[in-house]
Amino acid sequence: MKLxxxxxxxxxxxxxxxxxxxxxxxxxxxPPVEPADLAAALEALEQHGRVVRIKDDRYVLPLDADLVPxxxxxxxxxxxxxxxxxxxxxxxxxxxxxxxxxxxxxxxLVRRIQRPKGLRPDTPEPVYGEVVRIxxxxxxxxxxxxxxxxxxxYVIPDDPRIPHDIxxxxxxxxxxxxxxGDKVVVALRDWPSRExxxxxxxxxxxxxxxxPGVDMLAVLRQYQLPTAFPAAVRREAEAFGTRVRxxxxxxxxxxxxxxxxTIDPDxxxxxxxxxxxxxxxDGRWKLWVHIADVSHYVRPGTALDEEARRxxxxxxxxxxxxxxxxxxxxxxxxxxxxGVDRLTKxxxxxxxxxxxxxxxxxxxxxxxxxxxxxxxxxLAMIRRPPTDPVSRMLHDAHALAQKIRRRRFAQxxxxxxxxxxxxxxDEQGRVARLExxxxxxxxxxxxxxxxxxxxxxxxxxxxxxxxxxxxVHEPPDPARLEEYRQEVLxxxxxxxxxQKREELQRLxxxxxxxxxxxxxxxxxxxxxxxxQYATEPIGHFGLNKTDYTHFTSPIRRYADxxxxxxxxxxxxxxxxxxxxxxxxxxxxxxxxxxxAERDSREVKLFAFLEQQLRTGPLEPYPALVTDVRNHGxxxxxxxxxxxxxxxxxxxxxxxxIFDPDRNELRGRRTRRRIKLGDTLQVxxxxxxxxxxxxxxxxxxxxxxxxxxSRRPSPVRPHQPQSPEPRGAKARNHKxxxxxxxxxxxxxxxxxxxxxxxxxxxxxxxxxxxxx
Numbered sequence: 001m002k003l004x005x006x007x008x009x010x011x012x013x014x015x016x017x018x019x020x021x022x023x024x025x026x027x028x029x030x031p032p033v034e035p036a037d038l039a040a041a042l043e044a045l046e047q048h049g050r051v052v053r054i055k056d057d058r059y060v061l062p063l064d065a066d067l068v069p070x071x072x073x074x075x076x077x078x079x080x081x082x083x084x085x086x087x088x089x090x091x092x093x094x095x096x097x098x099x100x101x102x103x104x105x106x107x108x109l110v111r112r113i114q115r116p117k118g119l120r121p122d123t124p125e126p127v128y129g130e131v132v133r134i135x136x137x138x139x140x141x142x143x144x145x146x147x148x149x150x151x152x153x154y155v156i157p158d159d160p161r162i163p164h165d166i167x168x169x170x171x172x173x174x175x176x177x178x179x180x181g182d183k184v185v186v187a188l189r190d191w192p193s194r195e196x197x198x199x200x201x202x203x204x205x206x207x208x209x210x211x212p213g214v215d216m217l218a219v220l221r222q223y224q225l226p227t228a229f230p231a232a233v234r235r236e237a238e239a240f241g242t243r244v245r246x247x248x249x250x251x252x253x254x255x256x257x258x259x260x261x262t263i264d265p266d267x268x269x270x271x272x273x274x275x276x277x278x279x280x281x282d283g284r285w286k287l288w289v290h291i292a293d294v295s296h297y298v299r300p301g302t303a304l305d306e307e308a309r310r311x312x313x314x315x316x317x318x319x320x321x322x323x324x325x326x327x328x329x330x331x332x333x334x335x336x337x338x339g340v341d342r343l344t345k346x347x348x349x350x351x352x353x354x355x356x357x358x359x360x361x362x363x364x365x366x367x368x369x370x371x372x373x374x375x376x377x378x379l380a381m382i383r384r385p386p387t388d389p390v391s392r393m394l395h396d397a398h399a400l401a402q403k404i405r406r407r408r409f410a411q412x413x414x415x416x417x418x419x420x421x422x423x424x425x426d427e428q429g430r431v432a433r434l435e436x437x438x439x440x441x442x443x444x445x446x447x448x449x450x451x452x453x454x455x456x457x458x459x460x461x462x463x464x465x466x467x468x469x470x471x472v473h474e475p476p477d478p479a480r481l482e483e484y485r486q487e488v489l490x491x492x493x494x495x496x497x498x499q500k501r502e503e504l505q506r507l508x509x510x511x512x513x514x515x516x517x518x519x520x521x522x523x524x525x526x527x528x529x530x531x532q533y534a535t536e537p538i539g540h541f542g543l544n545k546t547d548y549t550h551f552t553s554p555i556r557r558y559a560d561x562x563x564x565x566x567x568x569x570x571x572x573x574x575x576x577x578x579x580x581x582x583x584x585x586x587x588x589x590x591x592x593x594x595x596a597e598r599d600s601r602e603v604k605l606f607a608f609l610e611q612q613l614r615t616g617p618l619e620p621y622p623a624l625v626t627d628v629r630n631h632g633x634x635x636x637x638x639x640x641x642x643x644x645x646x647x648x649x650x651x652x653x654x655x656x657i658f659d660p661d662r663n664e665l666r667g668r669r670t671r672r673r674i675k676l677g678d679t680l681q682v683x684x685x686x687x688x689x690x691x692x693x694x695x696x697x698x699x700x701x702x703x704x705x706x707x708x709s710r711r712p713s714p715v716r717p718h719q720p721q722s723p724e725p726r727g728a729k730a731r732n733h734k735x736x737x738x739x740x741x742x743x744x745x746x747x748x749x750x751x752x753x754x755x756x757x758x759x760x761x762x763x764x765x766x767x768x769x770x771x
Contacts, residue, residue: 003033003041004577008050011061018058018065048581049085049109049135067109068092069135071588074104074161082110082129085584087472087534090127098130101191101198104161105138105588126479138588141203142186143222145690146171146178155186155200158222160692166200173202183209185221209689212429215603216319223596225315225322232303237326240297240333244341248296249366255346256368259393260290262336263446266374270314270323271336272555274344274369275449277397284358285351285400289453290367292334293343294554295564298325300572309582312589314556317600318423323556330555338369345564347453347551355404360456362567378442398441401448408448412501412544415508416525421641423601431608434639450552451543458547461566462537467576468566469559469583470549473531473540484527490663491516491676501544516677519626522636532587533559535580559586602692605642609684609694618683620699625678628665630658633674635682635696644694650685651698 010027011019021042025033042059045051049069052062062069063086070084072094080094080102092110102108110129142162144155155166166186171178178184183206191198206221207214220227229237258276272292279285298304308324315322323330336342344367350359371390373381378394386392409415417439426432439447454471461468481498488495493510496503508524511517528542533550540548551567554560562582565572573579612618623635623646632647648656654667656674664675686695 002575002577003037004045004050005575006033007038007041007045008061008577011051011059011064014060016060016064018054018056018060020056020058024059047135049107050577052109062109066112067132068112068129069107069109071138071584072099072102072104072106072108072110072131074099074102074163076160078163080131082108083530083532085580087474087532087536087538091477091529092129093126094129094131099163099194100131100134101194102131102134103137103139104159105591106134107136107138109133109135126477137188139224140188141221141224142166142188142200143183143206143218144186145209146180146182146184146202148180154197155184155202156690158183158218158692164197166198168200168202171202173205176205178202178205179208181209182207183214183218210607215607216317216429216600219317219596219600219603220322222599223315223592225317225596226311227322229307229326230303233307234326236302236304237297237328240329242328242332244333244343244366248343249341251364252343253346253363253365255288255290255344255365256341258288258367259389260288260336260367260369261371261373261390261393262338262369263373263375263378263442266376269321269327269335270330270555271369271372272334273446273450273552274336274367275397275446277393277400279396283353285349285353285355285396287349287351287400287449287452289347289349289449289552290336290344290365291346291453291552291560291564292336292555293345293364293564294325294329294334294561295345295568296343296364297329297334298561300565300574304329308558308561309585312558312586313593315593315596317597318604319425319429319600324558325555334555336367336369338372341366341368345551345568347456349452349456351400355400355407357452357456360460362457362460364568375440375442378445379440382441382445394445397449398445401445402441404448404452405444408451408543409505412505414504414542414544416521416528416542418521419638421601421639423604423641425604429604430611431604434641436639454549454551455545455547457551457563457567458537458545458549461549461563462547464570466566466570467535467573467579468549469533469535469562469579469586470537471531471540471559472534472536472538472548473542474529474538475541476528480527484523487523488520491520493520514677515679518638519624519636519677522626530591532590533583535576535583557586601641605640606687606689606692606694610687612684613687618699620681620683623680623682623696625674625676625680628658628663628675630660633665635680637682637696642694644696646682646696646698650695653698 006028007024010024013027019027021035021038025035025038042051046053049062051059052065052067053059054065068082068084068089070082072080072082074080078096078099080099082092082094084092092112094110098113108131111132112127112129114128142155142157142159144157144166146153146155148154153168153171155168157166166188168186173184184202185204185206186200187203188198188200204221206217209215255276260274260276262271262274264271274290276288276290277285298308304325311324314324314330325334336344344365346363346365348361348363349357351357381391381394382398386395419439420437422435422437423431424433424435458470478499485495485498488507493514493516495507498504498507508521511521531540531542537547539546549563550557550560551563552560554564562573574582621637621639623637625633626636626643627634632645634643634645636643648665654670654672656665656667658665662675664673666673681699682696683699684694685697
């Protein structure tokens with residue numbers, strides 16, 4: 001047992017009694033521990049928030065001191081939400097004034113506090129807290145736009161969740177001088193007090209925001225995404241060659257005679273899962289789920305493993321992929337390409353005619369895929385009569401998958417899928433077209449079989465009582481659910497106790513039948529927790545599964561690689577403490593990738609809409625009203641995958657009055673009503689890259705009748721001025737004339753690429769499979 005684990009064990013046995021370092025040494029028992037070693041262990045545990053030092057230099061477990069370590073997420077209104085390290089603990093709400101100097105995604109220590117003053121008595125009762133210590137900065141570098149006030153330079157961060165602008169002493173970096181309005185990278189200095197703006201140094205000048213490539217370079221720097229692999233990693237990957245060697249087949253089950261196929265998006269290059277299905281004479285089914293055997297090539301302690309662990313996952317930006325593994329592995333030797341031998345970890349299922357799993361077994365195998373199918377090709381085969389062995393197998397697989405799917409929802413799984421918007425770029429990196437990806441029967445076929453494999457892997461690990469990583473999705477906070485329930489009831493829709501799963505399913509079915517449904521479904525997604533990784537199998541709320549993990553995508557997710565090792569080589573796993581730290585790291589990297597992917601799409605779409613404002617014509621888009629306020633209403637644009645606001649000033653046909661009781665806008669002359677769930681056609685009216693906000697206005701009547709039209713009158717694009725720096729106080733101790741709070745969006749004003757997914761979406765494969 002490592003020294004850190006011995007210390008934690010001793011503090012648990014102390015039953016909340018704080019201990020000095022000397023008392024801890026006595027309680028640790030044999031073998032004796034040197035004071036210097038104990039001091040180093042305590043410092044490491046304290047830095048990670050696993051122990052807390054209180055007065056008189058005594059140590060105690062955080063919860064025993066009513067302190068909770070975790071990762072803070074800050075929304076655009078400045079409110080924080082702590083996701084505790086212990087997934088069994090509820091989320092903690094941190095008011096804006098109590099976030100201290102914490103930034104979005106920092107690891108912090110939070111003290112639970114009483115209900116803040118000023119809340120109505122009927123307000124749902126979440127758990128509140130205040131930040132008392134920053135344990136780890138998630139980002140020490142930020143990307144922003146250089147500006148200058150009368151006396152000094154400052155940088156406005158691109159991320160609107162960063163509450164202050166950053167003072168910089170000089171616009172120079174690396175022999176290059178940034179111009180006002182340039183994108184720059186800033187390294188943060190220490191930030192001791194929220195009462196003063198943070199300071200930093202420009203370390204890289206990216207260039208003008210509209211220069212080719214600068215937009216995506218800013219995303220890469222903002223999320224600290226690597227652009228190349230270290231030389232040692234490349235050498236290790238290249239040493240494996242490009243073919244499976246005969247000696248690597250020893251001890252593997254030979255599945256090369258099976259009719260194996262892969263089904264993936266049309267632009268996929270890494271194929272990490274394949275399937276084969278066979279009907280037995282007695283009517284039962286044999287299903288094989290073959291997963292790329294990355295663990296054969298990526299061994300613990302190697303440069304390849306360290307780099308994959310650091311990256312955590314592949315990141316799919318709008319114009320490129322930042323892979324977890326070098327392409328010679330991810331796109332070649334590990335990828336289950338057709339016509340070549342490939343090594344796999346395989347789950348073999350025996351199912352009854354209704355798709356119930358009777359038996360499953362895991363083994364190492366070698367396959368030889370017969371076909372690489374896209375989703376469109378697989379869907380076409382499913383929808384027409386079978387003509388060859390592949391299409392006949394797909395018909396059988398489709399019928400079986402639909403039985404499994406119907407039973408899964410009957411057992412309580414939640415249907416929370418939304419169409420996704422895929423942005424296609426031209427050679428100049430501009431938006432060429434937008435595609436809506438629907439979760440059709442071909443997607444469902446693969447999804448159901450991958451869910452079976454993930455669940456079987458988790459069940460097997462629990463039976464073996466082996467340490468591993470599980471994919472967990474906590475039940476939603478009751479206060480959030482009740483707040484959402486009241487919103488549903490305000491629209492005269494029946495809604496029972498949403499803490500009962502059957503009522504939640506009943507509501508989802510009802511939302512699918514009403515015009516308000518899509519808007520309210522988005523609200524439900526926001527009320528749910530986000531899935532993450534943990535070392536305890538506490539279950540998956542969205543899927544309603546007790547046992548669930550990630551097993552099916554080791555090319556793009558390091559968590560799946562750990563699960564493979566746990567199943568086939570448990571001695572290679574790190575100690576429990578390190579495994580817990582790894583779960584937190586991988587959850588963080590997954591969120592980082594999701595944010596980067598969203599921002600990369602928004603950058604291109606914002607530029608696309610700005611071009612419409614500059615040169616026209618203004619293209620009308622269908623919009624769904626998702627929220628109504630006294631200053632306008634918010635809309636989601638499903639064909640763009642964006643959201644924005646229609647201010648009252650943009651409504652020219654009447655003077656509108658807000659009715660808070662009915663939560664609607666009503667025209668004084670026309671009596672026209674605008675309420676949640678309404679649909680209309682809109683055109684872009686303003687693009688604000690500083691605030692990452694979009695304003696829209698109703699499309700002109702001819703455009704609604706005839707489609708896209710020329711603009712009836714010129715509209716000047718929004719040109720952000722150079723505001724005075726925002727934050728707590730200016731360097732000359734005068735209050736800022738342009739408070740940063742003005743840059744925050746009002747509640748609900750957000751831009752997203754596709755519907756938000758808190759973890760209950762599909763298992764991730766580029767644009768899918770992310771359970």
